[in-house]
Amino acid sequence: MTVWLWPLGLAALATLALPIVIHLLRRPQDRVVPFAAWRHVTEQTSFRERLQLRAWLLLALRLLLLAVLALLLAQPLWRHASRSAPAPWLLIAPGLDVAQVRALAPGAEAHWLQPGFPPISEAPTGRVDLSLLRELDARLPLATSMTVVLPSQLVDHDAVRLRLRRRVTWKTVPAPLPVVPQQAAIVAVPASAPDGEQRTVRALVAAWQADGAAVELRLLETGAPLPDGLRLLCLFDAAPDAAAQAWLAGGGTVLQSHAADGHWPLQAQPVGQGRRYAVPAAFDVTAIPALADIGEPAALRRLLLAPLQPPARTLADAVAPSDGAAASIETGTPLQPLLLALAALLLLAERLCALWQSGRRDD
Amino acid sequence: MLIAPELLAALAPLRLRSRYAPAGLGTGFHASPHRGSGLEFAEYRAYQPGDEPRRVDWKLYARSDRFFVRDAERDAQLHVWVIVDCSASMGQADAAAPQRTRLAQAAALAACVFELATRQNDRFGLIAIGNDRVAMHGDGEGRRHRDRLGLALDALQAGGAWPDAAALAPLPARIAPGALVLMIGDGFEPAMDGLAMRLAGTRRDVSFVTLLTAEERDFPFDGSPRFEDPEGAGVRRAVAERVRTGFLARFGAARAERQRELTRAGIGAVDAYTDASLIVPLRRLFGGVPGA
Numbered sequence: 001m002t003v004w005l006w007p008l009g010l011a012a013l014a015t016l017a018l019p020i021v022i023h024l025l026r027r028p029q030d031r032v033v034p035f036a037a038w039r040h041v042t043e044q045t046s047f048r049e050r051l052q053l054r055a056w057l058l059l060a061l062r063l064l065l066l067a068v069l070a071l072l073l074a075q076p077l078w079r080h081a082s083r084s085a086p087a088p089w090l091l092i093a094p095g096l097d098v099a100q101v102r103a104l105a106p107g108a109e110a111h112w113l114q115p116g117f118p119p120i121s122e123a124p125t126g127r128v129d130l131s132l133l134r135e136l137d138a139r140l141p142l143a144t145s146m147t148v149v150l151p152s153q154l155v156d157h158d159a160v161r162l163r164l165r166r167r168v169t170w171k172t173v174p175a176p177l178p179v180v181p182q183q184a185a186i187v188a189v190p191a192s193a194p195d196g197e198q199r200t201v202r203a204l205v206a207a208w209q210a211d212g213a214a215v216e217l218r219l220l221e222t223g224a225p226l227p228d229g230l231r232l233l234c235l236f237d238a239a240p241d242a243a244a245q246a247w248l249a250g251g252g253t254v255l256q257s258h259a260a261d262g263h264w265p266l267q268a269q270p271v272g273q274g275r276r277y278a279v280p281a282a283f284d285v286t287a288i289p290a291l292a293d294i295g296e297p298a299a300l301r302r303l304l305l306a307p308l309q310p311p312a313r314t315l316a317d318a319v320a321p322s323d324g325a326a327a328s329i330e331t332g333t334p335l336q337p338l339l340l341a342l343a344a345l346l347l348l349a350e351r352l353c354a355l356w357q358s359g360r361r362d363d
Numbered sequence: 364m365l366i367a368p369e370l371l372a373a374l375a376p377l378r379l380r381s382r383y384a385p386a387g388l389g390t391g392f393h394a395s396p397h398r399g400s401g402l403e404f405a406e407y408r409a410y411q412p413g414d415e416p417r418r419v420d421w422k423l424y425a426r427s428d429r430f431f432v433r434d435a436e437r438d439a440q441l442h443v444w445v446i447v448d449c450s451a452s453m454g455q456a457d458a459a460a461p462q463r464t465r466l467a468q469a470a471a472l473a474a475c476v477f478e479l480a481t482r483q484n485d486r487f488g489l490i491a492i493g494n495d496r497v498a499m500h501g502d503g504e505g506r507r508h509r510d511r512l513g514l515a516l517d518a519l520q521a522g523g524a525w526p527d528a529a530a531l532a533p534l535p536a537r538i539a540p541g542a543l544v545l546m547i548g549d550g551f552e553p554a555m556d557g558l559a560m561r562l563a564g565t566r567r568d569v570s571f572v573t574l575l576t577a578e579e580r581d582f583p584f585d586g587s588p589r590f591e592d593p594e595g596a597g598v599r600r601a602v603a604e605r606v607r608t609g610f611l612a613r614f615g616a617a618r619a620e621r622q623r624e625l626t627r628a629g630i631g632a633v634d635a636y637t638d639a640s641l642i643v644p645l646r647r648l649f650g651g652v653p654g655a
Contacts, residue, residue: 035590036452036551037579040614044587044601 001079003332009073012066019062023055058353065346072339077332088145091117091136094124096151096175104171105147113148128154130162130319137164150316151175157314162321170320184214185231185305191219193236196284197257200291201234207297213305232304236283248274253304257283264288266303277304365474365513373642377649379479381441381568383541407431441485442502442539445473447519448548448555449493451593454521455549456637457577463637465574469547470516472572472641476545479649481509489515490534492555494523497530499537524594525554534558540566545648547572550621560628570631570648573621577638579614582607 004010035041090108092101098120102110111117112124113132128150140146147169189201205217218227226233226247233244237258240248248254249272256262261269262280269276281287290296366374410419410430420433447453447469456464473489480487481504488502489512500515525531531554538544544562548555550573563569578584584603591598618634625632635644 031586031588032591033458033578033584033588034455034593035578036455036549036593037610037614038590038592038597038599040610040617041590041599041601042606042609043599044606 002335003077003079005075005077007074009075010070012070012073015066015070016063019059019066023059055353055357058350058357061346061350061353065343065350068339068343068346072336072343076335076339078335079332086141086144088147089136089140091133091146091148092120093128093148093150094126095128096149096173100173101149104149104173105169108147113150127156130154130157133162133164133168133321137166137168142166145169147171149173152316154314154316154319157319161319164321168321170317172316183229184216186216186218186227186229187232187234188218188220188227188230189234190236190238191221192238193234194282194284196286197234197236197282200284204297204300208301208305211298211301213301215305234283248272248276250274253277255279255283255304257281257287264290266300268303365471365516366478367471370471370475370640370642371478374475374478374645377479377645379441379443379476379483379485379543379649381541381543383566383568404433406434408434440504441480441483442542443476443480443485443487444490444502444538444542444544445476445487446490446492446544446546446555446558447473447516448525448546448552449491449498449519449521450524450552451493451522451595452549452551453493453574455576455593459577460638464521465549465576465637466519466521468574468635468637468641469572470519472547472574472635472644473516473545474513475641475645477509477512480504481506487512491515491519492525492531493521495526497526497534525552528554531558535562535565538562538567542567544569545572546570547574549574550618556621556625559625559630563629569629570633571625572633572635572644572648573618574635574637577636580636582610 088108090105090110091113093113110120149171152172152174187205205215208215232253234255251273254276256278259278262278264279266277285292410432414432418432420431423431453466454464477487486502486504489500491498544567546559559569559571587602589598589600622632633644633647
């Protein structure tokens, strides 16, 4: 089987018209023979006679030479088609129904897409890890075809397209998603916080609830543990204790007032993976009249309640490995040396033939 | 070197001879119509007033008391003229041997004739007609004259056409009656044929060697070349393979017709070819018993 690495090169076959035109136009009839007995030669010049192609062998050699050069441009590869293709691999994401998946690719060697690629007779454990495909791609010979079956949505995937050496058959089956329970975001305020600031937060939470957000205000007693689902910790002028600092560095959001580095409007200061907002004075309407503005609660909600974690779900179809450069590397025997030798031979033959023709013409 | 060695060797048995008794004087090779001083005794005849006294045979007078004059066969010199066509068509050669033009063959043939004439003590001259003029290299005898004419033959150039009739008109007067005239041409000059017939009609022994190229004989062309007249008279374009048979038939007929006309005028017409030895036409012209 022949594969063209640069099929556009075949357009050079259009040059085949060139020698035909040359043979039609530059005919040996234009040679002049001095001939005193010319009167006894009958004039005979019909258009068809002139259009007759001469030197068939030479023309054929020239056409062949051009064709070979065009094929050389197209960079052909000879691919050995049926050298006992190895058994294809079927990789199944854990959690999918084996019987349903087997129907997609019968006869393939089925494995779980898991570290060690255990056969499907074993029970699956763990989650889908697409980077395992890279490992397998590097390990298997290129001729082995791979079929990957995944649930239509992936959780906790980095959404980066894989780049593999081979083309992979990428199949998705609709599968039940892991349910993430919807939980109200908790805004915590220490019970010891100043009254005015507590009122401000309460008003904000009320505004957010009225706007449809699942928010819940919770007062924290001193020394009480931080609640689950905490989204915003309003410490105000209190210094964060060890638990609060750990939570903040792990991705929490903290609001503080009377801070030396405070700033209004609010600006996020990153602390670890979390962020800290601070205002220079008290966080209430007397210190910051702008809090009473009608659009302020919505603006503050976007700032303070914004989730820190990016969405962790991906459409499996969207991360199918690209058939990029890595995938399109064709393997096979390059035919260029053969074609080059053939072209050289043809050139030699063409020159000899042309020499012979011109020699015959001089007779 | 105009004559190839083997051709020179083959010339030995050939003799130039005229059908007419040569009118020239001098000690030549040929029988003269006149009797007189010569080496071979012919007859005695009675003295007539006016005979030279030294030609009277005094011994016979002493015996017979009568004057007798001793007549001898008078040897005569033959006048040989070679007329070479030098028009452009004589420059034609076969593609296989571009050096052997018609003119080169004609020069070799003329050189052979001059060689023969030198061996026979004949007088000979060369007339080259072409390039729109007539070039005469006057008659003479001997080796020096032969070599001079050899140089002239070497210098011949084919080109141009035949001159007009006015330039040809003095020619018959320059060629003495009884002379042997050898015309070498390609047969494509009607004026040359006319000159040959005019000379043959006025007691000159005229032979015509028609030099043809092998291409004219065989028509070995392929493809469709343009056949161009060397003298620019015209051009024909044809597919060679298609017209070959027709050409050979037509040209053969034309040659036969011309041959007949020349023969009828008393001209010995012989063909020669650029790719064949010249000994064949020479033998046909001069190969008979040398003679009377």
